[in-house]
Amino acid sequence: MNNTFPTHAKYNPVRHPLLLLGLLALAFAQACSTSTGSEQPADAPQRLPVLTLHPQPATTYNEYPAALEGSKDIEIRPQVEGQLEHIYVDEGAYVQQGQPLFRINARIYTEQLNNAKATLAAAEANLTNARIDVSKLTPLVKNHVLSDVQLNAALAAERVAEANVLQAKALVESAQINLGYTVISAPVAGYIGRIPFKMGSLVGTTTPQPLTVLSEIRNVFAYFSLSENDFIGFKTRVEGSTIADKISNLPPVELLLSDGSTYAKKGKVEVVSGQFDDRTGTITFRAVFPNEDGLLRSGNTGKIRIPNVSESVILVPQEATFELQDKVFVFALADSNRVESKPIPIAGRSGTYYLVENGVKPGDRIVYAGLDRLQDGARIIPEPMAPDSLIARAAL
Numbered sequence: 001m002n003n004t005f006p007t008h009a010k011y012n013p014v015r016h017p018l019l020l021l022g023l024l025a026l027a028f029a030q031a032c033s034t035s036t037g038s039e040q041p042a043d044a045p046q047r048l049p050v051l052t053l054h055p056q057p058a059t060t061y062n063e064y065p066a067a068l069e070g071s072k073d074i075e076i077r078p079q080v081e082g083q084l085e086h087i088y089v090d091e092g093a094y095v096q097q098g099q100p101l102f103r104i105n106a107r108i109y110t111e112q113l114n115n116a117k118a119t120l121a122a123a124e125a126n127l128t129n130a131r132i133d134v135s136k137l138t139p140l141v142k143n144h145v146l147s148d149v150q151l152n153a154a155l156a157a158e159r160v161a162e163a164n165v166l167q168a169k170a171l172v173e174s175a176q177i178n179l180g181y182t183v184i185s186a187p188v189a190g191y192i193g194r195i196p197f198k199m200g201s202l203v204g205t206t207t208p209q210p211l212t213v214l215s216e217i218r219n220v221f222a223y224f225s226l227s228e229n230d231f232i233g234f235k236t237r238v239e240g241s242t243i244a245d246k247i248s249n250l251p252p253v254e255l256l257l258s259d260g261s262t263y264a265k266k267g268k269v270e271v272v273s274g275q276f277d278d279r280t281g282t283i284t285f286r287a288v289f290p291n292e293d294g295l296l297r298s299g300n301t302g303k304i305r306i307p308n309v310s311e312s313v314i315l316v317p318q319e320a321t322f323e324l325q326d327k328v329f330v331f332a333l334a335d336s337n338r339v340e341s342k343p344i345p346i347a348g349r350s351g352t353y354y355l356v357e358n359g360v361k362p363g364d365r366i367v368y369a370g371l372d373r374l375q376d377g378a379r380i381i382p383e384p385m386a387p388d389s390l391i392a393r394a395a396l
Helices: 017-036 107-142 148-181 230-239 243-249 385-396
Strands: 046-050 057-076 083-087 100-104 183-185 191-193 212-227 252-259 270-271 281-290 301-317 322-324 328-332 339-343 346-350 352-354 366-367 380-384
Touching: 057 191, 057 252, 057 281, 057 346, 057 352, 107 148, 212 230, 212 301, 230 281, 243 270, 252 270, 301 346
Parallel strands: 046 380
Antiparallel strands: 046 366, 057 212, 057 301, 083 100, 100 183, 191 212, 212 281, 252 301, 270 281, 301 352, 322 328, 328 339, 328 366, 346 352
């Protein structure tokens, strides 16, 4: 028996009542599933967490690029000319005050010292002879054997001999100083910088480059600049009748290193430049940081963070904001639980929070999450957030 339909036959479900009943039952089940299932209609309000804004104390930070220098960066230069005979230290080494660093060939200066000593000996001998002549002529003049002219001439010769001795002594001291300059020692304790010369190099007082730079970095200076507007804000915000008073009233500052980490010790702003730089329109400040461990070096860069403590401000979590055309917005809850986007001017940052001075006010409610699924006028079911839950989220 052949159970296939002819290829030219048209299938009519009416002729097969069992199949028709099955199709109707399937359609009814789907309709019931749509009307009674868990899926929500597309326009149903969403349940979203909502945060009520309250004024609270906060600390924000102003950051400024900074360049670090040792409290003493001393150029080590030769004071006599000669061939560099020995280099006692290596680049980056830590040296103590008075430790030898370089030695210049001292042969010529040793000979100069010997020559000066010989000249001094001759001058002292001449002085001795002149004094002998005076001692011989003095009694003869007193007894009127000789005239005063001869004694006066002898006294003059004695004074010349004394002057020659003083001059010879000065030459000896000068030669000794020059000989001492052939050994160059560390004027302070610190770290040796780059050494551009090698043994055998000819160096002298006219050499453009220093032999090295010695950095005393027990304390490190961080130089940073404020624009004219920032400087006006500094004068307005910080208490004090003079700039010196305002600087002394600044709280300790932090140093952010180039890798983004925070230096463990805080610094203090000490001085400010006397005038603005005409080229950059900025004024330079200097902060000092303790550096007993030697972690900071001259030439490092970073950022100075100056804290601003506010007693009562509105803080908006950055997670509850979105950006549009270089502006920051929040979705605020309006009447009938409908949301409305509001721009909020950012006055500063404190951790993961924006400090807001206007745009929203205490008591306003804003949507904390799910902003990408919202648009103006959308109705939501607010789920109030407790402050503890917000802290817990921030800690994750």
